[in-house]
Amino acid sequence: MKILLRIVPVLLSCAAALVIMCGENIYNLSEDLTYREVFEMGKKYFLKRDYRRAKVLFDRVARLGIIADFSDSAQFLLAESNYNLRDYLIAENEYERVLPGSMLRPKAMYMIGMCYYKLSFPTELDQKYTSEAIKAFENFYFSAYSQFDQQLSQDAVNKLVELHGKLAEKDLDTGILYKKEGSYNSAIIYLDYAMFNYNQYGTVSIVPRALYEMGECYAKLKQYSEAEEKYQALIDNFKQHPYAEKAREKLAKIKTEIAKTDTTFFK
Structure with a gap:
């Protein structure tokens, strides 16, 4: 037991040193590395689902503003890394930075909607992000970009149906609450909203x-x-x-x- 107690601190120290070394490899990269090599290193970490290290490397490439065949990919994967880390507002900002002329722009526009979709609260709470998600998915769906990916386009419609239904349910709940309180005219207004304001995509439930x-x-x-x-x-x-x-x-x-x-x- 005494030997084990002596060994454990040593092992922990070694593990800590290894973490620090790995950190130095990411945060203090050799100046001899090309941007392509930094990008490829980021991809390796991304594939290993080590998104924290991956985003540091992608950020280094994307922020330099270099013109290369991998620049758009670095920006997109930077956004994807933040998305996978559930940093949705940061991810949304990074998806916005994907250039309009990029082949990755359609997916980026769709993912902006997904960021807000993930942030959308249950119906009993504030629905600010639900409204933002609807706006983002509509921006994608009604743009020319939606023609490039029919699967994403259809999924955007499905999300719009779901999100409109969520807002309708929110107004329905509010209307029922007003009714219980005896505020019948206010209840009617919200119940009317629930039926007609969000019915663009067939939300009839x-x-x-x-x-x-x-x-x-x-x-x-x-x-x-x-x-x-x-x-x-x-x-x-x-x-x-x-x-x-x-x-x-x-x-x-x-x-x-x-x-x-x-x-x-x-x-």
């Missing part, structure tokens, strides 16, 4: 619930015609949805209330 909640809000406000309209739209367009059955029950009550209103009017 929240529509049945939104229609049902709007119907209840209008009923609470005694605006029975509007309530009937929402319930009927739910029944007509989503016949098999669980909320359609609830809407039928509510609609029967609404028609009774409308009949009472009409009778009172004629009296």
Whole structure:
């Protein structure tokens, strides 16, 4: 045991020295190395998933502003290294630096969207990055660059559907919260947003619930015609949805209330 206790500190010291030596190899490179050699060294670390060392080397090549056949690749791999390290805001900035004329520009534009996508919080939290992701994916999808990679283009559309759905769900939750608080007019505004503001890419999953909640809000406000309209739209367009059955029950009550209103009017 005593021998082991003596050996362990020695081994730890050796390991620390090795780390320092490796650090010196990266941060204090020989001036005899060409930019190509530095770039290739970075690629080796990148393939080993040692992204921290890789990005130091790619950064050295990219920041010099040299014109070479590997310059764009160095910039792109610098961004990729930061992305793989989950430094998404830094990665976004590096992807932006990929030149417009580069063959890597389409992928870089798509990855800008992915950076914000990764930063997007759950629906109950702030959706700033969700909106930024939508903007970035739309910039890619509606640009000429999307034509160069159909797979990325389709994935961008899929992400847009998902992200629009997320914002719609956020507004749906907000609308339901206002309804619970008795702020029915505010609830209706958010429920309307949920249905129509984010429906560009076919986001319909929240529509049945939104229609049902709007119907209840209008009923609470005694605006029975509007309530009937929402319930009927739910029944007509989503016949098999669980909320359609609830809407039928509510609609029967609404028609009774409308009949009472009409009778009172004629009296």
